[in-house]
Amino acid sequence: MKKHLRYLGFISAILSITYILIGVIEIANTYVSFIPLLILPGDPMGGFVSITIGLIFAHGIKELYRGDYRGLSFILVGLIMTTVFAGLYTLILIADAIECYVLTSEEFIGWTILNDLRIELMLGWILFPLLLWLKVQLSSNAE
Amino acid sequence: MRKVRVAVIGNPNVGKSTLFNALTGAKQYIGNWPGVTVEKKEGERIWRGIKIRFVDLPGSYGLGAASIDEKIARDYILLEKPDYVIDIIDASNLERNLYLTLDLLEMGVKVIISLNMIDIAASKGIRINHEKLSELLGVPVVPTIAIREKGIDKLCDVVVNAVNGDVIFKPFKIKYPKEVEEAIQELSSIIADIDSKLPSRWIALKLLTGDEDIKRKISEYKDGALIIARAEELAEKIRSIYGEDVEIVIAEARYQLIGKIVEKVISVGAKPEIDVSDLIDRVVTHRILGLPIFISILWAMFLFTFNVAQPLVDLIDIAFSQAAEYVHATLDSSNPMLASLIADGILTGFGSILVFVPNIFFLFLAMAFLEDVGYMARAAFNMDRVMKKMGLHGKSVIPLILGMGCNVPAIMSTRTIESEEDRLVTILINPLIPCSARLPIFIMLAAIFFGRYASVAVLSMYLLGFLLAIMIALMLRKLFFRGKVFPFVMELPPYRMPSWKTISIHVWNRGSKFLKKAGWIIFSVSIVLWFLAYMPPEAEFGGSESWLAQLGKLFEPVFLPLGYNWQIAVALIFGFLAKEIMIDAFAILMGDNYETVLAGMLTPFQAYALMAFVLVYVPCMATLAVIKTETGSWKWTIFTVTYELILAYVLAFFITFIGSLIW
Numbered sequence: 001m002k003k004h005l006r007y008l009g010f011i012s013a014i015l016s017i018t019y020i021l022i023g024v025i026e027i028a029n030t031y032v033s034f035i036p037l038l039i040l041p042g043d044p045m046g047g048f049v050s051i052t053i054g055l056i057f058a059h060g061i062k063e064l065y066r067g068d069y070r071g072l073s074f075i076l077v078g079l080i081m082t083t084v085f086a087g088l089y090t091l092i093l094i095a096d097a098i099e100c101y102v103l104t105s106e107e108f109i110g111w112t113i114l115n116d117l118r119i120e121l122m123l124g125w126i127l128f129p130l131l132l133w134l135k136v137q138l139s140s141n142a143e
Numbered sequence: 144m145r146k147v148r149v150a151v152i153g154n155p156n157v158g159k160s161t162l163f164n165a166l167t168g169a170k171q172y173i174g175n176w177p178g179v180t181v182e183k184k185e186g187e188r189i190w191r192g193i194k195i196r197f198v199d200l201p202g203s204y205g206l207g208a209a210s211i212d213e214k215i216a217r218d219y220i221l222l223e224k225p226d227y228v229i230d231i232i233d234a235s236n237l238e239r240n241l242y243l244t245l246d247l248l249e250m251g252v253k254v255i256i257s258l259n260m261i262d263i264a265a266s267k268g269i270r271i272n273h274e275k276l277s278e279l280l281g282v283p284v285v286p287t288i289a290i291r292e293k294g295i296d297k298l299c300d301v302v303v304n305a306v307n308g309d310v311i312f313k314p315f316k317i318k319y320p321k322e323v324e325e326a327i328q329e330l331s332s333i334i335a336d337i338d339s340k341l342p343s344r345w346i347a348l349k350l351l352t353g354d355e356d357i358k359r360k361i362s363e364y365k366d367g368a369l370i371i372a373r374a375e376e377l378a379e380k381i382r383s384i385y386g387e388d389v390e391i392v393i394a395e396a397r398y399q400l401i402g403k404i405v406e407k408v409i410s411v412g413a414k415p416e417i418d419v420s421d422l423i424d425r426v427v428t429h430r431i432l433g434l435p436i437f438i439s440i441l442w443a444m445f446l447f448t449f450n451v452a453q454p455l456v457d458l459i460d461i462a463f464s465q466a467a468e469y470v471h472a473t474l475d476s477s478n479p480m481l482a483s484l485i486a487d488g489i490l491t492g493f494g495s496i497l498v499f500v501p502n503i504f505f506l507f508l509a510m511a512f513l514e515d516v517g518y519m520a521r522a523a524f525n526m527d528r529v530m531k532k533m534g535l536h537g538k539s540v541i542p543l544i545l546g547m548g549c550n551v552p553a554i555m556s557t558r559t560i561e562s563e564e565d566r567l568v569t570i571l572i573n574p575l576i577p578c579s580a581r582l583p584i585f586i587m588l589a590a591i592f593f594g595r596y597a598s599v600a601v602l603s604m605y606l607l608g609f610l611l612a613i614m615i616a617l618m619l620r621k622l623f624f625r626g627k628v629f630p631f632v633m634e635l636p637p638y639r640m641p642s643w644k645t646i647s648i649h650v651w652n653r654g655s656k657f658l659k660k661a662g663w664i665i666f667s668v669s670i671v672l673w674f675l676a677y678m679p680p681e682a683e684f685g686g687s688e689s690w691l692a693q694l695g696k697l698f699e700p701v702f703l704p705l706g707y708n709w710q711i712a713v714a715l716i717f718g719f720l721a722k723e724i725m726i727d728a729f730a731i732l733m734g735d736n737y738e739t740v741l742a743g744m745l746t747p748f749q750a751y752a753l754m755a756f757v758l759v760y761v762p763c764m765a766t767l768a769v770i771k772t773e774t775g776s777w778k779w780t781i782f783t784v785t786y787e788l789i790l791a792y793v794l795a796f797f798i799t800f801i802g803s804l805i806w
Contacts, residue, residue, distance in 0.1 A: 001417075045442050045599050052435040056426060069417060070425065077426040081439065088443055091451045098454040105457055138419050 001137050002067060009064030011130070012057045012075050019054030019082075022119055023047040039119040050120060053081045072138070079131040086124020092116060146194045147306050148223075149255075152216055152247070153231030154240050155202035156520075156636040158259050161645045162231055162289035163199045166298070168644075190299040193306055198225065204239075206246040208356040211558040220252055221342070227305060229298065231257045234264035234271055234286070235637070237409060241401045248280065248315035250345040255301050256284040257294070263637050268412040276408045281313025290642045316344075319396045322384055326351055326377040330370065337364045350374035351381070352390040420637045424521065428635075433525040440518065442602055444509040448502050449586060449598045455501035463494030464735055480677070483684055487731060488673025493666055495730035495737075496723045499583035500661075504654045506579055510548060511649040515641035519544060524635060533613045534620035539569040543612060546576030547605070548653060550766045553578075554773055564624040570773055571619060571783055572612040574762035577604055579657065580722040584757050587726055591738050592750040600751065604758050611759065611790070660721065668724050669731075672717060676731050685732045692732075705756070705795050706749045715756070721763050748802020752795040760791035 026047030028034035060074025093116040100108035151166070153159045167186025184199040200219055201212035208214040220228060230247055232240040247254050258273050277284040283301045287294030304310045319327065330347035349357040351374055361367045378389045385392050427436055467490040474482035513519050523540040530540055539560065545553035554573050560566040577585070585604050589597035675691040682688035687696075687709075694716070695709030702712045714728035733740040745753065761784050762770070771780045 044596075045602065048435070049439045049442060052432070052439050055435070056432055059426070059429075059432065070422070072417070073422040073425040076419075076422055077436075080423075081436075084443060088446055088451075092446065095451050095454050099457065103454060103457050103461070138417055138422075 005064050005067050012061045016054045016057035019050045023050030038114050082124040082127050086121050089121040144194050148196050148225045150198045150225040150228045152200045157231045157233040158289045159231050164645045164648045165289050165292045165295045191303045193303050227253045229255050231259050234258050234261045238405050251342045253312045254282045258286045261286045262288050270410045272408045351378050427521045437525050445598050445602045447509050448506040452501040452505040459498045463490050467491050492727045492731045493669040495726045503579050507650045507653045511646045517636050517638040520635050533617045535616045546573050550578045551769050554769045568616050568619050572616050575608050575612040577608045588750050588754050591742050592747045669727050672731050752798035756791045756795040
């Protein structure tokens with residue numbers, strides 16, 4: 001595990017910047033059309049969550065670079081949060097798809113899957129194998 | 144069929160609910176303990192031809208009477224005399240848990256130990272020789288992992304074996320210092336004389352430690368006063384010899400014995416370098432990150448409750464609307480009054496509340512999941528820091544979080560707070576926490592007025608509720624309760640993978656309460672509302688000439704400064720009975736498309752002000768009743784109603800005023 005800590009520190013740094021940027025853009029998009037992309041909706045609370053996740057990753061960078069295993073706390077919780085929100089956004093996508101295609105609700109006329117395919121959803125699932133790998137590493141270390 | 148009664152007891156956070164659910168499955172009966180309103184759970188299981196009735200006792204650290212929960216557990220064992228007591232012990236925390244076990248053994252009850260969470264203990268490098276433990280205590284010990292239902296059948300086997308006489312329960316006695324032992328001997332022989340059914344040695348111990356509740360029970364016997372006086376005399380003698388209270392001398396003897404037992408049964412292997420629970424706690428309870436994580440989790444909970452449940456909500460809505468249309472179409476010509484009762488009163492009115500059942504179940508599901516995984520305790524830990532700054536006791540956090548489900552059990556849960564002042568403050572601010580009954584109103588108004596930001600509007604109500612609760616607590620502390628805030632030691636249970644069985648039982652228990660309430664109270668009020676809207680028959684249903692309108696118009700002047708007409712006034716008045724009824728009132732007064740009517744009636748700011756008003760104004764009748772019972776005072780009950788009405792009005796007026804400047 002020890003040999004991976006520096007790599008994990010590097011990944012934390014990248015993820016930290018990414019999530020903070022996502023959060024800032026989503027908050028900005030709420031008020032002005034800052035970066036008008038469907039994958040980055042104007043969502044103040046979603047933006048707040050992304051910034052929180054970014055800050056969690058950021059907190060662990062120093063410790064991981066120093067080779068201190070306690071830095072794993074931050075990348076572990078950060079990855080859990082990304083997965084929880086990716087799962088949640090996926091459930092919302094499914095719920096909206098039911099609204100559109102099964103219940104044919106008026107508010108969902110013209111809805112496409114792209115409306116709910118936000119970047120945190122995709123990133124969360126992309127990062128999921130990393131969470132699983134970390135879990136395996138921690139379990140084997142704990143035994 | 145032979146029957147046996149088994150009480151289930153354990154320290155808090157030892158997986159008692161999980162084990163109880165694993166033992167009983169869905170066969171549970173929920174009632175109240177006699178004389179109090181603390182929930183009592185019972186369940187059954189038929190095992191090898193014997194009907195085992197399990198009784199879930201409140202979590203306790205010992206058999207004292209420090210809190211109402213401990214008193215309930217103790218009285219049940221002492222007075223109801225169950226055949227056996229399953230004592231659940233957290234294997235990773237054996238030393239602390241054994242204190243309750245020794246108390247039980249000294250009481251002379253037949254104890255079966257469930258050595259739970261052995262997997263967590265193993266992950267910490269702790270191995271327990273359960274056979275040795277059984278030998279030392281003289282009772283059966285069964286290793287269990289309740290969350291995975293491991294050891295449950297073995298536990299039932301032991302109960303059945305005990306019933307069949309195949310298990311030997313050896314008498315257990317702790318050897319106390321000479322003077323204490325002599326005092327116990329003297330008192331217990333007198334106690335045995337007055338009532339041979341009492342556990343005389345245990346009673347003697349309690350009398351020596353000055354247990355007020357036991358003293359009261361003994362004083363009811365002839366010569367009881369003499370026994371108490373002798374016990375006090377002996378306690379004083381011991382105090383003069385040891386220079387310490389008898390309670391401390393006894394506790395020291397017990398802990399010495401516990402230490403010896405632990406030494407003999409535990410082998411600690413190499414402690415793993417990394418403890419995942421500790422790793423997670425470093426972040427989740429972090430001084431800076433803890434609060435934003437808490438808000439993020441709350442947000443996730445609302446997205447789940449609001450957005451994910453929406454298709455189910457719409458499905459039920461469609462079903463009720465179509466049923467109402469069908470009733471009108473088929474019955475209008477032959478019996479218009481019956482058609483109106485079924486379509487407008489029941490299907491539209493009552494149905495308008497039932498459509499929110501998925502939201503409520505999803506909220507309970509999210510809360511049960513967070514509880515089971517171990518996050519709720521961390522949330523309380525994070526909030527504790529804020530609470531302390533505001534002069535609130537740490538234990539106040541749990542009733543506040545519970546308030547998100549229902550304020551009634553939340554107020555009852557304040558009984559664990561020892562200081563009367565802290566408890567009163569917690570009770571008085573609890574109705575400010577939005578319960579699940581207010582959720583449908585928030586969801587309905589937010590969906591109409593705030594579109595894609597509806598979830599943000601709903602979340603803001605919860606944050607506003609917590610903020611107001613903290614502010615009012617601060618004011619109450621400064622004005623009425625200036626006493627010291629006592630420190631709070633909190634135990635954080637280890638993180639666990641949730642058991643879906645426990646979660647589903649939890650959700651059903653809580654959700655079914657809502658369904659029962661909807662089925663009885665709300666249904667009855669729906670009929671009353673329909674009747675008032677229907678009368679007089681010559682007037683238009685729910686129109687301005689109806690009796691309901693007359694009632695609303697009486698109160699309309701009070702609400703006009705907030706921009707609310709008589710229809711909203713009616714909804715708010717009936718909302719006092721149960722908050723959900725407000726939607727019922729809207730549906731009856733404005734018809735099936737009440738959302739559209741409301742959209743034309745209010746500005747988004749007025750709607751937000753209405754949400755804030757609903758958040759704060761008078762608690763429902765059930766909550767008021769429990770405030771009266773728990774404070775034992777009309778003064779504080781009336782105070783709660785008064786301050787909440789004033790605060791709600793001022794807050795709504797302020798939001799409306801700001802809105803009028805912008806909108």
